[in-house]
Amino acid sequence: MTIFGEIAQITLRALLGRRRTLLMLLLAAIPILVGLLVRANARPGPVDVGAFLDAIVIRVVLPLVALVFGTAALGSELEDGTAVHVLTKPIRRSTIVLAKITVAGTLTAALLVPSTIVAGMLIAGLLNTRPGSDPITATFAIGLGVLVGSYLYAAIFVALSIVTSRGLLVGLGYALIWEGILAGLLPGSQVFSVREYVRGIAETLEPSSIESIVGSSAVAYAAIALVTASVIASLRLAVYEVRGGE
Amino acid sequence: MSGPDAALVLERVSRWYGNVVAVNDVSFSLGPGITGLLGPNGAGKTTILHMLAGLLRPSAGRVSVGGQVAWRNPAVYRSVGLVPEREAVHAFLTGRAFVEMAARLQRLPDPRAAAARAITTVDLEGAADRPVGTYSKGMRQRVKIAGALVHEPPILLLDEPFNGMDPRQRLHMIGLLRTMAEAGRAILFSSHILEEVERLADGVLVIHAGRLAASGDFREIRRLMTDRPHTFVVRSSDDRRLAAAFMTEAAVFGTELRDGRLTVRVAEFGGFTRAVARVARGASVSLFEVAPTDDSLESVFAYLVSRR
Numbered sequence: 001m002t003i004f005g006e007i008a009q010i011t012l013r014a015l016l017g018r019r020r021t022l023l024m025l026l027l028a029a030i031p032i033l034v035g036l037l038v039r040a041n042a043r044p045g046p047v048d049v050g051a052f053l054d055a056i057v058i059r060v061v062l063p064l065v066a067l068v069f070g071t072a073a074l075g076s077e078l079e080d081g082t083a084v085h086v087l088t089k090p091i092r093r094s095t096i097v098l099a100k101i102t103v104a105g106t107l108t109a110a111l112l113v114p115s116t117i118v119a120g121m122l123i124a125g126l127l128n129t130r131p132g133s134d135p136i137t138a139t140f141a142i143g144l145g146v147l148v149g150s151y152l153y154a155a156i157f158v159a160l161s162i163v164t165s166r167g168l169l170v171g172l173g174y175a176l177i178w179e180g181i182l183a184g185l186l187p188g189s190q191v192f193s194v195r196e197y198v199r200g201i202a203e204t205l206e207p208s209s210i211e212s213i214v215g216s217s218a219v220a221y222a223a224i225a226l227v228t229a230s231v232i233a234s235l236r237l238a239v240y241e242v243r244g245g246e
Numbered sequence: 247m248s249g250p251d252a253a254l255v256l257e258r259v260s261r262w263y264g265n266v267v268a269v270n271d272v273s274f275s276l277g278p279g280i281t282g283l284l285g286p287n288g289a290g291k292t293t294i295l296h297m298l299a300g301l302l303r304p305s306a307g308r309v310s311v312g313g314q315v316a317w318r319n320p321a322v323y324r325s326v327g328l329v330p331e332r333e334a335v336h337a338f339l340t341g342r343a344f345v346e347m348a349a350r351l352q353r354l355p356d357p358r359a360a361a362a363r364a365i366t367t368v369d370l371e372g373a374a375d376r377p378v379g380t381y382s383k384g385m386r387q388r389v390k391i392a393g394a395l396v397h398e399p400p401i402l403l404l405d406e407p408f409n410g411m412d413p414r415q416r417l418h419m420i421g422l423l424r425t426m427a428e429a430g431r432a433i434l435f436s437s438h439i440l441e442e443v444e445r446l447a448d449g450v451l452v453i454h455a456g457r458l459a460a461s462g463d464f465r466e467i468r469r470l471m472t473d474r475p476h477t478f479v480v481r482s483s484d485d486r487r488l489a490a491a492f493m494t495e496a497a498v499f500g501t502e503l504r505d506g507r508l509t510v511r512v513a514e515f516g517g518f519t520r521a522v523a524r525v526a527r528g529a530s531v532s533l534f535e536v537a538p539t540d541d542s543l544e545s546v547f548a549y550l551v552s553r554r
Contacts, residue, residue, distance in 0.1 A: 006347060006350050007351075010336065013336070013338060082336055084301070084328070088301070089348070089352060090320050090353075092320065241301065242296055242302065
């Protein structure tokens with residue numbers, strides 16, 4: 001097994017603790033449960049798949065699940081001291097960071113892409129979806145946006161967990177305050193919002209799925225954000241100082 | 247030791263956290279053999295070990311390990327093994343899986359065999375296939391040591407390695423570290439227990455309040471520690487007469503009678519303990535008790551720092 005694979009494997013096992021897994025499964029089930037409720041109570045009139053998935057998955061569940069996995073992948077190990085056993089090996093710091101981002105992103109995507117698609121299909125199965133839209137294509141487009149968003153959020157939250165020991169709190173502030181409030185009030189600030197990138201990717205793939213401000217530039221923005229977060233995380237880990245000294 | 251043979255070198259190294267100075271202008275160089283880093287809790291031992299292990303940046307000075315700068319240099323870990331004080335090991339891993347992981351991360355050609363050797367070395371075969379979460383403190387300590395020496399590094403850094411070990415495990419570990427030192431390895435371990443260092447180390451570095459209080463051969467340090475001003479409390483059949491008799495002794499520079507207790511301040515431990523019986527006999531006084539009052543390790547370290 002490669003060094004990358006070794007670190008990824010141990011990270012995966014550490015992240016799949018019983019309580020955390022259960023909590024994340026519950027979070028991932030929310031879009032499906034709400035989708036079932038909507039379907040059960042469907043009334044005549046258009047149901048917008050894009051708006052539904054945006055409100056439940058993109059705004060709430062995606063950043064929360066990525067936050068938990070992203071900050072735990074490395075941040076928890078730095079906090080409890082287990083990371084020292086990896087840090088004191090002749091391994092490039094970028095390898096450690098990329099393995100952590102890959103695992104946190106993959107776990108987030110593994111839970112949320114199926115959840116997004118199942119929830120979207122439940123809505124798309126209704127007869128009275130928005131006229132002129134293709135709800136199934138829209139669902140898959142948003143699913144792909146969520147896939148990219150999972151890795152992007154994971155990279156940002158892994159980087160945050162190295163930069164600050166309060167990664168979970170700062171990440172929550174980013175998701176709730178920046179993306180939830182400020183990015184809606186400050187014109188132009190949406191270009192620094194992962195949520196907008198997810199919407200932009202979905203819109204690029206299926207224009208009727210969802211509206212975004214960044215549009216097709218979302219792919220470029222997302223790529224830049226992913227690389228920037230990974231580089232910052234690697235550089236910060238290279239100068240990371242262990243706590244617990246006298 | 248100094249020069250190219252030195253495995254571990256600190257040159258005028260300081261480390262501070264904000265306004266707090268954890269390590270203050272410390273220099274030493276060590277070669278093969280076992281050296282004890284002795285000092286009370288909070289003296290700066292862990293900070294020094296972490297700087298040597300490249301896990302902390304020195305605020306000033308230079309730290310080198312095996313001829314390489316330790317900070318921001320992961321390549322140094324090919325020749326260094328670190329056993330941290332914190333017990334943290336993933337609880338879900340078996341001891342064997344943990345050591346094999348260390349071997350694979352070191353890119354050893356046969357990680358399984360290397361891990362088996364390291365597990366045998368620390369006498370953990372019986373528990374190797376159990377999850378680390380079920381281990382006692384001493385077993386966790388040993389599995390960390392196995393992980394640190396799986397690549398047979400020429401330099402081994404151990405932070406309080408005997409914590410949690412029972413006497414049998416301590417003896418085994420002392421034997422193991424001695425064997426490794428005889429094979430030419432440089433071993434630096436920290437401890438706040440004088441007897442531990444005395445039993446194991448060839449050389450000693452005494453750290454107190456971030457400063458190097460003494461360094462060198464253990465017997466020399468031991469002499470410095472004992473030949474220092476001491477205070478004794480003495481109980482006898484006639485304290486007043488005994489106090490007057492003590493004042494004629496060169497080793498004694500003060501006596502005090504207070505609350506029915508005779509306190510004697512002496513220039514050095516050995517001289518006084520040799521003289522006390524003779525003086526009492528000469529004064530026809532019976533001794534009931536002679537007890538040093540300030541023999542805590544803290545006071546020993548404080549004295550060593552003050553005389554530098």
